[in-house]
Amino acid sequence: MSATFYVAGAIALVATFLVVTRASAVHALLYLIVSLLSVAIIFYQLGAPFVAALEVIIYAAAIMVVFIFVMMMLNLGPRSVEQERTWLMPAIWVGPGVLALILGAELVYALAISVPVEAGFGLVTPKQVGQRLFGAYFIGLELASLLLLAGLVGALHLARPQRATDVKGTI
């Protein structure tokens, strides 16, 4: 089933190119989500269903939602109402929508014929990943949790309300 791989790869390249070249951050974000979804389909075809699910749940959903939250916080005021109106025009969502529709059709097709893993690549089940993660890579797992804690503390520190003593123009 190489055709599905090549289609997903082409969509990933096109969507990523559009991410880098868009002027508006929200348009770029829509294309970035499409790009991540197509990479998830590639993962599925390479015999990594667990990672494909994580790519959709964490990358395309959780991390992108954080991006959207920050963009919403930066666009307060009456200016944003006009912006919302322009964002809802079909020209903006048709591009990502068509690409996502192709990916969705691929997914339905893959589920319908139970698409096999690409020749030369082996299926690695979530069980094997878990055994490896909590076995040989246990220290790495602990370090990753420590890194996430450090990220949490760092974000809290940086985004705290500004003190009155801070001088304009310095961080």
Add this chain to the structure above:
Amino acid sequence: MLPVSMDTVLALAGLLFAMGLVGVLVRRNVIFILMSIEIMLNASGLAFVAAGARWHTADGQVMFLFVLAMAAAEVSVGLALVLRLHHQWSTLDADVASSLRG
């Protein structure tokens, strides 16, 4: 249709990484720079998973999980910096914050 080889997947990962690198170098909006970093991390994750699948081991997927955790931590700190930048200078231009105090 050609069967998918390791070379094809690595070429795809390389192209995605190159596009992310170009995005970091060309764009001056901080949010676009963060998105391009996400693209690069994702491309390296693709290479890890492809290599793991090629050699039939779970190590590639484990490394992808670490990349994922790193990306989440990096995004949280990066976006907090974006908020701070917007608060201080009312702009998202990375060049504005080119000088440090001290």
